[in-house]
Amino acid sequence: MKSVIVAATLGALAVSAHPAPEAEARGPSLSDSTILNFALTLEHLEDAFYKLGLSRFNQRSFDNAGLPAGAREQFVQISQHESEHVAFLTGLLGSKATKPCTYKFPINDPKSFSSLSQVFENVGVGAYTGATKSLSHQYITGSASILGTEARQAALVAAYVNGVEGWGNAFNVIRPFLFLIAIVTNHLQLQQIPLTLSQAYSLAAPFIVKCPSSNPKLPVTVFPTLTIPSSANPGDTVPVTFKSNVGRGKQLFAVFLFGLGQEVVPIRNGRVIIPKNLAGQVYALISTSSSGVTDRTTVAGPALLQFEFDLEGRYIPNS
CATH class of the missing domain: 1.20.1260.10 (Ferritin, core subunit, four-helix bundle)
Structure with missing residues (x-):
């Protein structure tokens, strides 16, 4: 069963794997x-x-x-x-x-x-x-x-x-x-x-x-929405859509968060190739950095991709 809110993510011509960063580790500590x-x-x-x-x-x-x-x-x-x-x-x-x-x-x-x-x-x-x-x-x-x-x-x-x-x-x-x-x-x-x-x-x-105006303010940023066809499967070349002026004119990268790390993929002409090794629930973001993604480098996302397998280990294609 595919998620009702699958909205995005990516892959590309040159895919590089990185360990997951200690996100915002050098930023201000949270109480x-x-x-x-x-x-x-x-x-x-x-x-x-x-x-x-x-x-x-x-x-x-x-x-x-x-x-x-x-x-x-x-x-x-x-x-x-x-x-x-x-x-x-x-x-x-x-x-x-x-x-x-x-x-x-x-x-x-x-x-x-x-x-x-x-x-x-x-x-x-x-x-x-x-x-x-x-x-x-x-x-x-x-x-x-x-x-x-x-x-x-x-x-x-x-x-x-x-x-x-x-x-x-x-x-x-x-x-x-x-x-x-x-x-x-x-x-x-x-x-x-x-x-x-x-x-x-x-x-x-x-x-x-x-939300109630009396609620404590959270130190969060709501990033622009990232969208890709919900029919996307690993290995597919797909368009990515987002609205943001951040990084305009620069090379941008799609970053997939999954398992022990992340896959970083350059975006070419608004399209990417989804890496073939992704499985399960994957989060994708657009980043200005080829090294991965932090809140400071995020352009859009996260978007959710579901690459699901049945209980006998067979992939269930998105369609």
């Missing part, structure tokens, strides 16, 4: 309250998403959609988890806690609901993976515990509900500290691609209509 409020922002979104979907689609709707037996009950439990995550983070932050926003979700049936759930769970895993390293020691255990639950949810939705593999390769856990989290989560190998706050928020922003 614990900022990181926790960012996590709470995403948890509020997920909490609202599951409550809406479950209120809109009853068991008969799930049965008529042909989803596996028990799928709705799994979403009921996931919804309860997200509500508990909201309560946990709100308790840590107290009066500093961000409030829920108004949201819009493009869900018309249980299948679009389960497809978007898979996306949100993986984005949540990526956000926690990227942010946990910056937390003070006293908050790491709680964050790692939530990460483990989100990862299990992502695997369940992908494999049991949507019938696709829940990982892209054998090396999805990134950076030495995160191997500890892999142990905490029973070595579950998922798409734990670390995202910066701005990257994760840019993925969430299309679903956020308006």
Whole structure:
């Protein structure tokens, strides 16, 4: 099942592989309250998403959609988890806690609901993976515990509900500290691609209509949208579309974030060749740097690509 919000990414004539950068490592450090409020922002979104979907689609709707037996009950439990995550983070932050926003979700049936759930769970895993390293020691255990639950949810939705593999390769856990989290989560190998706050928020922003003016301000940038045909597959030459004056007249690069690293691909005449070695959920950004991408070099993105395999390891082509 392909994601309902697949919107972009790339590849190209000369592809170079790089380790994932310590994104913005030399930038100003983030406070614990900022990181926790960012996590709470995403948890509020997920909490609202599951409550809406479950209120809109009853068991008969799930049965008529042909989803596996028990799928709705799994979403009921996931919804309860997200509500508990909201309560946990709100308790840590107290009066500093961000409030829920108004949201819009493009869900018309249980299948679009389960497809978007898979996306949100993986984005949540990526956000926690990227942010946990910056937390003070006293908050790491709680964050790692939530990460483990989100990862299990992502695997369940992908494999049991949507019938696709829940990982892209054998090396999805990134950076030495995160191997500890892999142990905490029973070595579950998922798409734990670390995202910066701005990257994760840019993925969430299309679903956020308006937030209370009293909410703490987050140090994030919403990057311009990156779009490519949703029918794109590894090895295809595809157009990339984005609106930005950054880097105008310069050579720009498409950067694919996946697994243990990233693929950097030059853009030629507005088109790129998607690298053939990509699998699972991949994030793509446009960068001014041939060395990779940070928030400072980002022109557009991230965009999401789904290169999925069935439970027998066969690739499911996008069409």
